[in-house]
Amino acid sequence: MPIAMITGATSGFGRAAARRFADAGWSLILTGRRQERLDALEQELAERVEMLTLALDVRDAEAVKHAVESLPEAFRGVTCLLNNAGLALAPQPSQQVDLADWHTMIDTNVTGLVNVTHAMLPLLIATGAGASIINIGSAAAKWPYAGGHVYGATKAFVEQFSYNLRCDLKGTGVRVTDIAPGLAETEFTLVRTKGDEAASEALYGDTTPLQAKDVAEQIVHVATLPAHININFLEIMPTRQSWSPTHVERD
Numbered sequence: 001m002p003i004a005m006i007t008g009a010t011s012g013f014g015r016a017a018a019r020r021f022a023d024a025g026w027s028l029i030l031t032g033r034r035q036e037r038l039d040a041l042e043q044e045l046a047e048r049v050e051m052l053t054l055a056l057d058v059r060d061a062e063a064v065k066h067a068v069e070s071l072p073e074a075f076r077g078v079t080c081l082l083n084n085a086g087l088a089l090a091p092q093p094s095q096q097v098d099l100a101d102w103h104t105m106i107d108t109n110v111t112g113l114v115n116v117t118h119a120m121l122p123l124l125i126a127t128g129a130g131a132s133i134i135n136i137g138s139a140a141a142k143w144p145y146a147g148g149h150v151y152g153a154t155k156a157f158v159e160q161f162s163y164n165l166r167c168d169l170k171g172t173g174v175r176v177t178d179i180a181p182g183l184a185e186t187e188f189t190l191v192r193t194k195g196d197e198a199a200s201e202a203l204y205g206d207t208t209p210l211q212a213k214d215v216a217e218q219i220v221h222v223a224t225l226p227a228h229i230n231i232n233f234l235e236i237m238p239t240r241q242s243w244s245p246t247h248v249e250r251d
């Protein structure tokens with residue numbers, strides 16, 4: 001059975017992808033920091049598929065390296081790495097942000113993603129044809145907005161890193177895709193606002209955002225394409241979301 005390794009499997013897109021891969025019969029390596037959520041997923045899915053859960057903070061390069069080196073033989077033939085763990089913080093303008101929040105986004109969305117990718121590359125290259133790295137970027141990588149500051153910049157990194165990885169992996173059979181969702185209802189806004197439920201409800205209310213399972217469907221689609229097809233970039237928005245005009249300051 002193919003194996004998917006998912007970072008940030010404890011919520012949102014990662015958890016929905018774990019369920020969708022399980023529906024397709026894939027074995028799973030599920031990671032995240034919250035052990036109780038990993039336990040709940042194990043309870044839910046372990047009867048149906050082979051799975052392993054690893055409590056892991058992607059920011060900790062040594063812990064990531066150790067976790068990958070310690071994978072049991074039966075879980076080393078990874079077919080898909082889903083680099084999904086990430087977050088936004090500080091919705092306020094740059095001039096009002098705590099520097100620590102910028103660092104947390106960079107440490108997670110950039111450093112964490114490269115930590116996991118670096119540790120996993122030998123395993124994915126050993127799998128070869130049909131293997132894939134799916135990086136979760138964001139529409140915010142291309143479309144700036146007030147309060148997007150470092151978050152959008154980290155996702156621009158994810159996009160360009162994905163393309164550059166593709167260049168290096170030519171000839172190995174390993175595919176690389178950047179999936180860039182727009183507005184999607186998950187715990188993302190609760191995290192971004194440090195627990196403001198009203199803000200989260202206001203953002204996702206009165207419209208029809210993407211749901212985590214919509215994105216999971218695309219993730220599994222990309223991972224199960226024939227080995228000779230590489231989707232480089234896939235931006236997904238809800239039908240009711242499009243672009244804003246640029247802003248002009250007026251007297």
Ligand SMILES: NC(=O)C1=CN([C@@H]2O[C@H](COP(=O)(O)OP(=O)(O)OC[C@H]3O[C@@H](n4cnc5c(N)ncnc54)[C@H](OP(=O)(O)O)[C@@H]3O)[C@@H](O)[C@H]2O)C=CC1
Nearest residue numbers: 008010011012013032033034057058085086184186187188
């Ligand atoms: N929702 C949206 O509108 C969009 C989200 N995205 C991106 O999608 C990805 C998933 O977000 P989403 O599902 O929406 O949000 P959620 O908050 O629902 O899920 C985020 C996941 O990331 C994990 N995570 C966060 N920090 C770390 C860390 N240091 N180490 C390990 N895992 C971590 C969390 O697990 P735990 O806390 O247990 O560690 C959780 O499982 C993110 O990269 C986000 O930037 C992209 C576009 C749109």
Ligand SMILES: O=CCS(=O)(=O)O
Nearest residue numbers: 138139140181182183
């Ligand atoms: O990546 C998340 C989508 S948005 O909040 O930046 O639009």
